[in-house]
Amino acid sequence: MSPALLSVEGLRVGFRSADGGMIEAVRGVDFSVAPGEAVGIVGESGSGKSLSMLAVMRLLGAPARATGGRVLFDGEDLLAADEKRMRALRGRDIAMVFQDPQSSLNPALTIGRQITDVVRAHRGVSSAEARRIAAEALERVGIREAGRRLASYPHEFSGGMRQRALIAMAIACRPRLLIADEPTTALDVTVQAQIVDLIAELRRELGLAVVFISHNLQLVAEIVDRVVVMYGGKVVEDGPVEAIERAPRHPYTGLLKACVPSLSGPVGPLTAIEGAPPRLGRLPAGCPFSPRCPDAIESCASEMPALIAEAGHRTACWRPR
């Protein structure tokens, strides 16, 4: 098996609360991404999925900090790297696109300017060459008349086109890893499918590894090889997508799957997960899902189960299914 491209080991992210204490939002997360592999990270808001990847990119905003663990990219610990090194990596080896394409593009500069700035930051090419690369990137993400489009401003694009432009910016320098943080959540349903397909296609064409963050298991399952399920700042399940789909082992994953009504088959009552999302800082010592878990026993709340692997499928549960 080839060595992992990205290996997250025991990552912890915390932030200072209003009264001075430290609240942990990511509590010891481990997972890895092989070169060219597509991994989906699934969880509710507050599960720590976005924060984990922001920590990988060292883009955490001031109140939040990585407080422990290692993030190995190609063997190099990113948490120990200096800012200059990170700037060289960002946009060139690892790229990230975010949730809201509307606000993620600078309204005062043309699309072309924003992409060429990224290209020229990482490659010492002339501005003409940079424009050519930018146009090519726009073509690759499906924006027609790319040459002309370089002079457009973000407000002249539709939501889907803006997200495509952001993806073009991300892949212009041929990164090895693309992190997509809920790239479709802010878009119309029809456009969502297009963007997801685009990412899958780019992955095939460019041999990228992809980390796709989402709260929607169904969406993610379409294009990834593996799924990592997070809850309450921890990884609760991590396995091949077919296994997760067919036979999820953690109760939370199972419930997530059951929440989505199927279009075929009889119409029955909708499943919902009981209880409310966990409040950081008020988490049980054991499994964070225990308050809401239908299968929970006493020891679930007091002792955190370790991630036990079985044929490449890991689960953190005392009573896996």
Place this chain on the structure above:
Amino acid sequence: MLRLVAGRIVSSIGTLLFVGLALFALTRSGPGSPARIVLGADATVEQIAQFEQAHGLDRSFLSQYAAWLGDVTRGDFGKSFVTGRDVAAEIANALPVTLAIVLFAFLIALVLGIGIGVLSALKPGGAFDRVSRFASVLGLSIPAFWLGIVLIRFLAVDLRLLPPGGYVPLSAGLTLHLQSILMPSLSLAVYYIAVLARMTQASLQETLRGDYVRTARAMGLSSRQVVFYALVNALPPVVNLAALSFGYMFGWALIIEQVFNIPGLSRALLNAISQRDFLLLQGIVFLFTAIFVFANLGADLINRVLDPRQRAAA
């Protein structure tokens, strides 16, 4: 967009003409008609009537105003009844002096105000930020003319670094010229340094929080470029405020000129008042009003043209 700009320009000119009419009415209706002033208190009624007819003062307000406007567009502000001198020439003598003070003050305010604001925003809560906020409150509150007096005392009288007053034109040498306008312009500028610094700081701090700044960082742009990305969006409201400030500065310059004995438009204006020379007064006030109106117009247009949201709506 072009139509919008043209519309605003026409609107401003219209406002100026209207306000000019009010000004005209005020000066013509003030106590003491020009006839009495020129001919003396014991002029007869016939003499007054003759005078007024000769100078077109017996026609209606509106027609007098129209005539005056016509002359003004040709650069003729009339000849003063009191001094006999050409009003336009007098204004032309005094204007460059006031302009020098205001322009230098404006430059100082722009550079220092925006500079301080940017530095403040880049390290929020830092030592520089806290000091500059405190200094801003002071700068906004200390009256410019008092600051002028204090500066004269310290820099001119005590330390003898600069002349205590008077004006040296540019033609006499750049250093001497700058020395004579440094204190007046600085006094004038301090308030606007504070205003612009505050605005820049608030605006930049806000734009730095924007998602597109996060994108720029995520793509590995240098910190200088990231600041530029934010600044492009942060500056329009600052530029707008600067344009407004330019207009306001002219008014306060009048007071500053008096503190430093500068022979600019304030001296001409106060002389016009004490000599009841209303034609001169009218000309000067109209000029100031025109400057103010166009400064406001500039601010408005800057807003419309530069603001990306407005551009999106256009």
Place this chain on the structure above:
Amino acid sequence: MSGLRKALDGLDWSGWLGAGIVGLIVLAAIFAPLIAPYDPLALNIEDRLVAPDASHWLGTDQGGRDVLSRILFGARASLSVGIGAVLIGALIGVSAGIFAAYKGGLGEQVVMRIVDGVASIPLLVWAIAIVGILGVGPLPVGPLLLPNEVKIVVLVGGLFSPVFARVTYAVARRIAGADYVRARFLQGASHWQIVVGDVLPNCLSPIIVQGTLLVAIGIVIEASISFVGLGVQPPQPSWGTMLSDARSAIYSGEWWLPVFPGLAISLTVIGFNLLGDAVRELFDPRSEARTLVA
């Protein structure tokens, strides 16, 4: 009033400092006749140009008049012009704004055009010019003889009114179109009731914010106009005229003559600015109260 309680809770230390300063100065102005140690107009040539000492805390001027007493009485001129101008401006402006928003049609256009016109007038220049034209003598109005300051108050008040008019107009238009107001109107509330009950309370916060900051500006305007001799006329004390009289002292060393009046102005303005900023943070952090420049 829950609004008042919210106000009291929300002011931070700078707001309280501002409020404290303003309160002190207002009290000093009101009780000047009682607190001032000397008659501000009393000439006393023997004691002229005395440096600050035990009997004259802030020294005396060229005429032997006690500086402290003159400063206390000078507060009256500054505050009355500043506050008076804001009150007049608010009165005119708010009425105009509400009228325009409600009348609609031609009335609205005309009023807002006039507001635009007045807003296009450079305040200081015209104030100087108009007082110059009318003269600095007292103004006979019916049986009263109003001092020169009244002209300034009315003038500056009129020129302040566009600020209030625009704010009120914007709020009134927004409210007049709001669904809950339409509902009340359909239920039988009269226009007047809606204006007083819904429109005015919503205008109140931006008006208070702008008004406080404008008082600061009004005070500096009064001082500046008095400085050039067109404001408060001697022998009445005004901080501006005191500074004008003190100009020769720059060279001859009586530092207390220019320092104290200038400090008085600065302190008062700081007070109103801090208070205004704090109130703005409280009521209107985003802005219906845009940054105010003068």
